[in-house]
Amino acid sequence: MEFLWHSLMDPLRFAFMQRSLLVAVAVGILCAVVGSYLLVQSMALLGDAISHSLLPGLALAYMFGLNLFVGAFVAGVLSALLIQWIRSASPIKADAAMGIVFSAFFALGIVLITLIQRRARIDLNHFLFGNILGVSAADVLTVVAIALLVLALVALFFKELTFYSFDPLGAKAAGLPTAQLGWGLMVLTSLTLVASMKAVGVLLVLAMLITPAATAYLLVPQLQQVMLLGSLFGVSASLIGMYASYYLNIASGPAIVLVASFWFGLAFLGRVLGKVFMHSR
Template identity: 65%
Template sequence: MELLIEPLQYGFMQRSLLIAVIVGMICSVIGSYLLVRRLALLGDAISHSLLPGLAIAFILGVNIYLGAFVAGVISAVLIGWIHTRSPIKEDAAMGIVFSAFFSLGIILITIVQKTNKIDLNHFLFGNILGVTLTEVRDTAIIAVLVLAAVALFYKELLFFCFDPLGAQAAGLPVSWFNAGLMILVALTVVASMKAVGVILVLALLITPAAAAYLLVPRLHQVMLLGAGIGVVSSISGMYFSYYTNVPSGPAIVMVVSGLFFLALLLSPNYGLLMRTRPNAKSQP
């Protein structure tokens, strides 16, 4: 019990654990949709596209999270525009946009750091131990908005993700649902970048949902179990980081990756080790 209680004596650990739980939950829920639609690269594209928004917002003196969100939405719209207005496939459009935005962001951050002694690099790898109460509040507000939207439009998003053509034939505004999903992804990435950084956020978006996908059959079950895996991974990664003095973001990612490989080996239906076990009914 002392090992569990000791880190909670410090205010920074309390704030870090709280934001880790929030991020682990919403990333898993939104990541379930990306997994179903086979758009895992979209989360990576949007996360890398936040950097120029951060730098421009800092230059203009506005909220950097607002700048990151605007940049994420612009990148998502640009990906869709390239895909629909040209023969370029969606995965190629994502690669083009996120590499261009990421490069622009690095250039702008370098320019900012020449005249201002400020470290914007922690947005690349996260700095969860440095979160403030204001950032915890902002992350909680984003989480409430994201989860409320998912709860309100769960059936429609389910139909849209599994059968876009059927949803369109049924009269659902498919383009609006696609845009809404993009916005939810951008909000989730913005909420997560302080915890694990834009480079590692894809792991929290996809890996917990992928682990749950190997264990349960239905989307709502994937969301619930994935959220549980994300929360447990975030808390475990924080404690591991505290006691071993390693970066918190990578520690969280390593824990959730370990749980995924454990599910890959032991899943009742898809587990690699379970497939090699002889069937008891086939034994003489």
């Protein structure tokens, strides 16, 4: 017991671990809450599309000396606008529009980063896979501010967003502004992905957006319960992955995602075995 306590507390002597802890908690909660809406709408690919679309925004912001979070957010919103425009102005389906946009944006981001690397030393891995152990005090403030803003908006429009997510046609018939709710959810998704990219990177952020919520979805029936339990899974995955990264000297983003995937695997196996047991009685 003493060894476990020492293992938990010893890394917290360092300021970078304290900053990482705050970001881990914020990202774990934020991804689970917003991801729950994408999950019930079967819109997980939207998160993938926007996350890949962040890369050119990051690259351009770096080139012009701007805030990386701002560049990533602008790119995310622009990709969402393009997806919606393609869907509304052509017979192209939503999944195809998402695939077209995110692959184009991601390719543009790789090209821009390649150009940057010709004149400056830049670590592409931190963009792609995250580096939660390297967050600055300014990063912590930005992530926490985004998390509080998104969670406040979700709480304020919880009934409307829930109605729209489960029954968009019914919400429209009831007089709700479904177009604005759809755009709002895209903006919330973009903000969540921007806040999470430092922790797990643009390639793995979809896992944190969907996996904790999906794990909770297997275990509890109500959306509020999915959000709460998913937050616990998200926070625990972030913290355990962060400690694994510290002690094993491995990349933080993949470590966090592997823990989240492990929780999902346990929940899935438990559900399957539970059904087998019930049928065998």
